[in-house]
Amino acid sequence: MEFTINQIAAMLGGEVQGDGNAKINMLAKIQDAKKGQLAFLSNPKYEQYIYTTQATVVIVKKDFVPRKEISTNLLLVDDPYSSFTALLEEYHKMISFQKTGIEQPSYIGENAVVGKNIYRGAFSYIGNNAKIGDNVKIYPHAFIGDDVVIGDNSILHSGVKIYAGARIGNNCVIHSGTVIGSDGFGFAPQGDGTYKTIPQLGNVILEDNVTIGGNTVIDCATLFGDSTIIRKGVKLDNLIQIAHNVEIGKNTVIAAQTGVSGSTKIGENCVLAGQVGIAGHLIIANNTSFGAKSGTAKSTQEEGLKLMGSPAFDVKDYYKSYAVFKNLPDLNERLRELEKKVMARVKQH
């Protein structure tokens, strides 16, 4: 993948100062960039580097006027930072979607239907009756169970496991080792201390634009026709636990190692930090935020709460309480002193 500066200028709608035919094969930071690479200058703090950079071209603001001599080519645009990130995204898409075709051996079941322009890595498995959309990338060792449906442009990284019957939307990205649709943790205690497994017969639905990190687990719903649902635009990090029948609302973001227990419904646009724990059968209002390591066993109705602690309450109040907690031995001592004083005075009288 190599482009001339002129080609990039055409993509970004920018103007070239210097050699438009010079070739670029990489993007880099201005202070690190080497020959053949493209950098950008947005924050004035970094201006010094433009006079020494090895970059073949630097994207700068239209009105940029060098204060010293410069040896790099320039590409003048309205907003260098957003032009650079646009290039980053294009580059990322190119990398993400460069794989196509079918590597062998790979497995495809009976009556499975696959779309156009897909990648099926070696040792990938597509079950019976599965339906896979266009431009889907299925990396090596991905497992797609029977009757699974996957929309267009979704990416399943190596070793993703999707149990039978799950439905994955368009533009989803699922990272390595993530498990979708394993049995919910449901066991009925018997009189003799043993447990009987409650059959888990529902599925998992991922709506469009969902991104999931590595080694996360999402359990299927318990009953026929029920689903564990991850709504449009949700972003889940690594090593997260989503139990059976949970629903995660639109555009909610959940950081690594957080767990949500069975049948809980998390609202839209919530932010759950790392290692949070949410108990089962709760409803969490929209725009709620949970601080790292917090937990709750109570539903919330008011939107926009910022919570901390376990059980969680208002984050500012938590830190105030915690500040006193750190001084509890001192507080205890003060109380003891006061008790002595008061007792002494009582005796005195």
Place this chain on the structure above:
Amino acid sequence: MEFTINQIAAMLGGEVQGDGNAKINMLAKIQDAKKGQLAFLSNPKYEQYIYTTQATVVIVKKDFVPRKEISTNLLLVDDPYSSFTALLEEYHKMISFQKTGIEQPSYIGENAVVGKNIYRGAFSYIGNNAKIGDNVKIYPHAFIGDDVVIGDNSILHSGVKIYAGARIGNNCVIHSGTVIGSDGFGFAPQGDGTYKTIPQLGNVILEDNVTIGGNTVIDCATLFGDSTIIRKGVKLDNLIQIAHNVEIGKNTVIAAQTGVSGSTKIGENCVLAGQVGIAGHLIIANNTSFGAKSGTAKSTQEEGLKLMGSPAFDVKDYYKSYAVFKNLPDLNERLRELEKKVMARVKQH
């Protein structure tokens, strides 16, 4: 899979009212059921739905007397709920065990022995000298190391990894991505700040009827002939850490993201909630329960304790302490006020 109402009546020992030849292919909730589906009515709160349901048949109690006209067929039994769950289980078994035969390519090592009626998914791997029982289902990408022994009727979902030498009992279910028998975390500090790996030479034993969720990890024991042991009937959820030489007692249930450190012995019929942490070299008595996010570094001798907090103590006491914790800034203020008052009186005198 389609059955007539008469066939189901025979299975359940029930009596048909209506068309016994009508066909059923699915189970559903009474309020959602459609033609061709079977529902049940147990809780009187749901009686209204029996007059409008589209279900082809509804299981009801023997003495049920409709108060309005009904259009669905009836199947009269002693206990509709347990009849329905019995059908659920049967259905689940049918689904779980419907896969049989060998998909290609799959790998089987030298001197490996496999039982009757097993499923070996594509890309599944069976190591040298492994012994696999009857009716075992080995899904795609499952890895079974050398010398592993697996009992009858066990299910290894896609991508399960079992290291060499592990022993898995009968009727075990292991979900995708779970790792059994990885090296324990043992390192001997050297004088120069580096660590030397302590060889991990033991194995893991799962007794019968153990169920394990997805992406859980169980390390092997350290020494030759020693085992990390998961006793009969234990249920482990997703993303759990079980360290080397741990023993989990019979019928103990552990929820997601909990960790048990090396050489700890958890008793029978314990319940560990999610995100619990148990330190190493402890003995936890039978019937102990740990609340979510609690932790301990101390053994317990008394049975039946219910613990919370980190370090954990009695759950009721924890919540009482936590209630005061939430008001600590206020308590601190009250103490300060009192100090002032007492000080003022001291000065007064």
Place this chain on the structure above:
Amino acid sequence: MEFTINQIAAMLGGEVQGDGNAKINMLAKIQDAKKGQLAFLSNPKYEQYIYTTQATVVIVKKDFVPRKEISTNLLLVDDPYSSFTALLEEYHKMISFQKTGIEQPSYIGENAVVGKNIYRGAFSYIGNNAKIGDNVKIYPHAFIGDDVVIGDNSILHSGVKIYAGARIGNNCVIHSGTVIGSDGFGFAPQGDGTYKTIPQLGNVILEDNVTIGGNTVIDCATLFGDSTIIRKGVKLDNLIQIAHNVEIGKNTVIAAQTGVSGSTKIGENCVLAGQVGIAGHLIIANNTSFGAKSGTAKSTQEEGLKLMGSPAFDVKDYYKSYAVFKNLPDLNERLRELEKKVMARVKQH
């Protein structure tokens, strides 16, 4: 694998008393050892067992004088414990490295280069342009992406996933299900509540002698040319989260289920216990230790701190505070009593 006592004596530089031609095929504890096995006696507490052990040979200290008759052969060395552990290590290496050759089917991409004496398990995948060193063991279902570089003597257990561009050093061990190089969790909030994915274009570097447990996840760095770095000699346990752009210093040890957020730099020789959480963009000084379940959102500058709690502070102070926390209801009551007393006296006057 069978050795005569004479062969083992030669390896350890020891002297045989008894039948040097007797054969050994296993190592065991002195109290458990059976015929054909080798045990050792180091701690005098165990001396009793040497008179009854079934072991074919026991390693003892040079100056050991039996007080009763013994039937086992003896192998006299300077330090029985370290001789035994040396044998353990040799045995472990033999087991770890006994696999060689290529099982089929396995996949190797274009221009990939592999070293001498390597093991490529069935269904293992090596991407285009990957470079694999000598004596590397790649177990079944391991995935090595394009352009990955792996040093000599490293072991990738079954189902390890290494994304394109990662670099793995010499003598590294990575356990099953671990993911190296998944996308960092980076999303830019948009005006309409949705998130845009920030392309993750860096890689992961593991230096030499790094050991990683099962189902751990290490994200790649965000920018071109940047790396998430795990320094020489680091030991990571199971189910750990290492976010994008993190650096873990030399010889640091991290226990299971701990998470380190983006761009944080952990110093050398630190010890993080289980279920610890470290926030993003921090610098943690060398030799810092974090107790189980602790967390922090603050950098530390002083070396050698031992921290506990969330947010974490000095471990001793934490336990002192926690001791008072457990008695907070009582403390609250004492304060109330005192308030009453003081109030009564105020009224009295």
